[in-house]
Amino acid sequence: MSVLVFVEGLNGEIKKSSLEAASYGSQVAQAMGTSATAVAIGDVHEDALARLGEQGISKVLYDADDRLKQFVADAYVKVIAKAAQQESAKVLVFSNSNIGAAVGSKLAVRLNGSLATNVTELPKIDGGNFTVTRGVFSGKAFAQVNLTSDLKIIAVKKNSTDIISNGGTSATVEKISADLAESDFAVAPKETVMQETDGGVLLPEAEIVVSGGRGMKGPENWHLIEELAKELGAATACSKPVSDIGWRPHHEHVGQTGITVSPNLYIAAGISGAIQHLAGVNSSKVIVVINKDPEAPFFKAADYGIVGDALEVLPKLIEAAKALDK
Amino acid sequence: MKILVCISNVPDTTSKINFTGDNKEFDKNGVQYVINPWDEYALTRAIELKEAKGGSVTVLNVGEADAEPNIRKALAIGADDAIRVNAHPKDAFFVAQQITAIAKEGGYDMILMGKESIDYNGFQVHNMVGEMMGIPSVTPAFKLDMVDDSTARLEREIEGGKEVVEVKLPFVASAQQPMCEPRIPNMRGIMTARTKPLKVVEAAGGEAKSEYVNYSKPEKKSGVKLIDADNAGELIKLLRNEAKVL
Ligand SMILES: Cc1cc2nc3c(=O)[nH]c(=O)nc-3n(C[C@H](O)[C@H](O)[C@H](O)COP(=O)(O)OP(=O)(O)OC[C@H]3O[C@@H](n4cnc5c(N)ncnc54)[C@H](O)[C@@H]3O)c2cc1C
Numbered sequence: 333m334s335v336l337v338f339v340e341g342l343n344g345e346i347k348k349s350s351l352e353a354a355s356y357g358s359q360v361a362q363a364m365g366t367s368a369t370a371v372a373i374g375d376v377h378e379d380a381l382a383r384l385g386e387q388g389i390s391k392v393l394y395d396a397d398d399r400l401k402q403f404v405a406d407a408y409v410k411v412i413a414k415a416a417q418q419e420s421a422k423v424l425v426f427s428n429s430n431i432g433a434a435v436g437s438k439l440a441v442r443l444n445g446s447l448a449t450n451v452t453e454l455p456k457i458d459g460g461n462f463t464v465t466r467g468v469f470s471g472k473a474f475a476q477v478n479l480t481s482d483l484k485i486i487a488v489k490k491n492s493t494d495i496i497s498n499g500g501t502s503a504t505v506e507k508i509s510a511d512l513a514e515s516d517f518a519v520a521p522k523e524t525v526m527q528e529t530d531g532g533v534l535l536p537e538a539e540i541v542v543s544g545g546r547g548m549k550g551p552e553n554w555h556l557i558e559e560l561a562k563e564l565g566a567a568t569a570c571s572k573p574v575s576d577i578g579w580r581p582h583h584e585h586v587g588q589t590g591i592t593v594s595p596n597l598y599i600a601a602g603i604s605g606a607i608q609h610l611a612g613v614n615s616s617k618v619i620v621v622i623n624k625d626p627e628a629p630f631f632k633a634a635d636y637g638i639v640g641d642a643l644e645v646l647p648k649l650i651e652a653a654k655a656l657d658k
Numbered sequence: 659m660k661i662l663v664c665i666s667n668v669p670d671t672t673s674k675i676n677f678t679g680d681n682k683e684f685d686k687n688g689v690q691y692v693i694n695p696w697d698e699y700a701l702t703r704a705i706e707l708k709e710a711k712g713g714s715v716t717v718l719n720v721g722e723a724d725a726e727p728n729i730r731k732a733l734a735i736g737a738d739d740a741i742r743v744n745a746h747p748k749d750a751f752f753v754a755q756q757i758t759a760i761a762k763e764g765g766y767d768m769i770l771m772g773k774e775s776i777d778y779n780g781f782q783v784h785n786m787v788g789e790m791m792g793i794p795s796v797t798p799a800f801k802l803d804m805v806d807d808s809t810a811r812l813e814r815e816i817e818g819g820k821e822v823v824e825v826k827l828p829f830v831a832s833a834q835q836p837m838c839e840p841r842i843p844n845m846r847g848i849m850t851a852r853t854k855p856l857k858v859v860e861a862a863g864g865e866a867k868s869e870y871v872n873y874s875k876p877e878k879k880s881g882v883k884l885i886d887a888d889n890a891g892e893l894i895k896l897l898r899n900e901a902k903v904l
Contacts, residue, residue, distance in 0.1 A: 342818070349817075403816060412824070428781075429817050434797060437785035442750065446867040447750070450779050463871065470776050472675040476872040485757070506715075519794045519825055526819035534818040540903070541738030564904065575836075582836050583815065586669050588776060588834050589695050597903040607672045611776070617877070618901045622895065631882050636896060640887030656898065 336421035337389065338412055340431055341376025349427035349604065351387055352493040353506035356486070357425035358388025359454055359496070364422070371415040371508065373408055374400040378469035378505050385501035393418075393508040399517055402524050403431050409438045414441060414510040421483070422457075424498050427485040429536070450652045452615075453493045455484075470588055470611035488567045490536065491500050507527040522650040527583065535584060538567035539644045541616075543586065545571040545609075547602020547623065547642055551579040556646040558599065563653035569593065571603050601642040605630020622646070659713035659827075660667065662764060664757055664771035664783070665732055666747070667725035677873045684777075684873070693728045696772025698735075698840035699833035703735040703802055704770050706838060711804060715739045716764065720756045725751045728858070733814040734843035734851035741857050748866035750778075754786035755864035761791060766828060768810070773798035773832040776842040794825045797832035810847040 337357035339350035348355075354370055361368035370392045381392040395411045412435060416424060418554050424439065426432030433449050440447035443584065452474065453465040462484055469476045469631050479485075520565035527534070535541065544560040554568075561568045567583060575585040586593055586607035602623065605610060610633055613619070621634040622642050640646050669675070669689045676685040693701070704715045717732040719725050720743040729740045743756045761769050769791075774781040781798075788795025800820075803837035811824050812831055843851070885893045898904040 343801070347817075357726035382809040409789075412867055426693070430798060430815060433781045433816070434785050434795075437750075437782040438789040438795075440782070440867070441754075441786050441789040447782060448868060449781055466779075468778055468873070469669070469675045470671075470779060472875070473677070473877070474779075474874045475870050476874070478869040478871055479867070480869060481867050519796070519823055520820035521823050523822040524816070524819060525822075583820075597897065597901070603885045611671070618903050620897070620899070621881075629866065633879060634882040635879060635901065637884050638885065638887050638890055638893060640890070645887055645890045650892035650893060653904075655891075656894060656904065 333422050334366050334419045335364065335423045335425060336416050336419050337425040338395070338432060338435065339369060339376070339384065340427065340429065341372060341374055341380070344377040344380065345374060346376055346380050346384070347427070348495070349490045351425045351495045352490065352531070353425050353432070353488050354387035354389050355496040356386055356454065356488045356493045357423070360423055360425065362388070363454070363457055367391070369415070369419050370503070371412055372435050373411055374402070378560060381505050382502040384499045385503040388496060389503045392503045392505045394505055395510065396509050397509070397512060399512070399520070402521050404517050404520045405434055405438060406519065407512050408443065410436050410510040410512060410516060411508065413439060413442055418485030424483070427488045428489050433487045436485050441486050443483055444481060445485045446479035447482040447485040447487070448477055448479060449487040450489050451486050453490050455486070457582070463544055467615065471592070471614040472611070486527055489594065490541045491539065491596070498614065521593070532562065533565060533567040535567040535569055535593065536591060537594050538593070540564050540566035540568045541569050541593055541595045542601070543569035543571070543603060544601050546573050548574070549602075549643065553643055556643065556650070559650050560599070560646055560653060563650055566611045571609055601629055601646060604628050605631060605633060647651045649658045659707065659711050659768065661708065661713065661715045661717060661768045661770060662718055662761055662766040663704045663732070663767070664699045664718045665701065665722050666694045666775045667691050667719060667728045668694045668724060668777045669895050671695065675875070681873050682871070683697045683700070691724070691728060693732060694772050694775045695832060696774060696776070698772070699837045700770035701732055701735060701737065702751050702774055702840045703781065703833060703838045705802065705841070709795055712860040714874070716741060716766070718743070718863050719762055720753045721774060722746060722747060728756045729856060730851050731843060733856070734847040735841050737846060739855040743861055745861035749868045750780045750782035750786060751868070752864050754790060756861055757766065757783065757787050758790040761787065763882060767784060768828060769830045773834045784830050786788070788830040790859035791830070793828050793830060795830040796823050799831045800835045800837050802831060802837060803834070815848050855873070
């Protein structure tokens with residue numbers, strides 16, 4: 333019996349969301365009186381894997397097959413299923429990423445498990461009941477859900493678990509191979525294109541997000557959003573109309589029909605705070621709103637607010653951010 | 659080309675969310691239902707492909723009779739016929755089993771749906787259906803075109819980038835913006851929708867693997883602290899020293 337965590341790598345390092353999943357998994361293992369193993373695939377260095385000991389992982393199974401450097405669902409599923417079997421896993425933990433949720437869904441069918449995605453808290457384990465809390469109604473509510481199969485599969489919402497750190501402990505790294513066949517790669521991507529971030533932060537992984545709406549007036553003013561983001565180590569985002577009119581790319585659009593973010597800090601400049609926008613950002617820990625209209629609905633959801641012209645306020649924030657010692 | 663589009667019936671995006679019966683049930687009182695916004699991308703793209711290549715679009719809903727107005731709406735937007743599996747959609751696994759049963763019987767070339775429903779935010783059903791049917795599932799896709807009669811080319815989002823994938827029919831895909839501009843029904847569509855076939859079938863058995871036991875709402879924010887625009891730099895200090903997020 334054990335808890336198995338799937339970790340995703342990017343450019344040799346483990347993604348922050350996977351460090352969160354590892355921390356979650358090792359805490360579940362502790363509550364169940366067992367150990368946590370990780371399974372890693374693809375683009376990640378072995379020394380980064382050993383450092384997962386910090387998050388309470390005792391052993392890492394690693395498949396270094398070069399063909400797995402890009403995401404191929406069928407192949408990933410096979411490797412993780414093999415690891416789950418080998419470790420007699422009772423709980424599988426993923427990050428609630430596009431990859432994690434996809435692989436988790438397929439494994440729920442293949443291994444006959446109960447799956448909960450978008451999970452925000454550690455489970456309550458009480459006699460026969462295993463109950464998780466997950467976000468529902470686009471951030472407007474939470475549901476407590478019993479996972480009724482023997483195998484529980486959990487996809488943990490990003491930025492909802494603190495990364496734990498057990499000073500200096502390292503995990504053992506072992507190889508695993510699932511004897512993958514050509515046919516497992518039948519739907520391998522033809523091409524993978526990563527966004528240019530200019531050394532900046534990717535939106536889905538960001539702890540701080542600086543976002544602009546139609547009140548920014550035009551793309552020529554976006555350097556203010558970008559400069560503040562750079563000073564704060566933040567990612568940039570926008571409201572839907574801003575990407576619809578082409579001021580910003582679609583992958584920056586947050587909200588009901590865009591991506592959902594839950595950073596520690598969300599700064600919104602010139603965004604009215606329509607309910608569909610809030611649906612994508614309402615689980616951010618701290619929300620700052622800059623809007624020239626004191627009646628803008630976003631102020632009701634905000635922790636801090638400045639009533640004023642964003643084009644005048646942002647330069648002052650950039651200046652103050654520059655003065656912070658980092 | 660035969661396309662199956664799965665739609666769910668969800669509270670309008672502006673709905674206030676409340677619970678009744680000791681927080682055990684969603685309160686439908688006063689709530690307007692709409693076609694799940696993500697599903698509208700799948701539906702419209704399916705209709706566009708049909709218009710370009712010929713074929714048919716069938717909409718499928720797993721749900722109770724109160725979903726029928728929105729099923730009719732999907733017919734008014736341009737689907738040819740509809741199937742409703744008469745069952746309470748207990749969880750994603752249950753719904754995926756129903757879709758799989760219908761899809762196997764109908765022999766569809768493409769099974770499309772939104773990337774998730776805005777009520778239960780599962781992001782699960784498409785991959786489960788793909789796995790149950792043993793065909794590829796490409797999710798979440800924001801571009802879908804036919805390369806030739808048997809191959810589709812899709813672009814899917816991954817964290818921090820995109821992947822271009824080519825798959826042979828049949829396959830499952832989930833849709834998200836900016837796949838297309840979702841259509842709204844026109845007068846003629848609304849008239850013809852009334853006479854289009856809507857078949858109601860019973861659930862094909864199948865079990866749920868999770869039980870919703872209770873709901874809660876996030877804590878209310880304590881109120882906004884306003885900082886004077888002339889003194890905007892003060893905000894950065896508060897974010898570091900008070901909120902401790904910098
Ligand atoms: C089904 C559906 C789904 C949707 N999904 C999304 C979604 O995912 N994401 C999303 O964002 N929207 C979504 N919307 C749209 C949403 O309803 C709003 O229309 C949108 O969020 C408004 O964007 P905005 O705040 O940038 O623009 P506006 O509503 O035009 O607001 C601009 C704001 O800027 C302020 N302003 C103007 N000038 C200045 C200035 N100089 N300085 C400071 N403030 C200024 C104004 O006071 C105003 O509050 C959806 C709508 C529907 C119907």
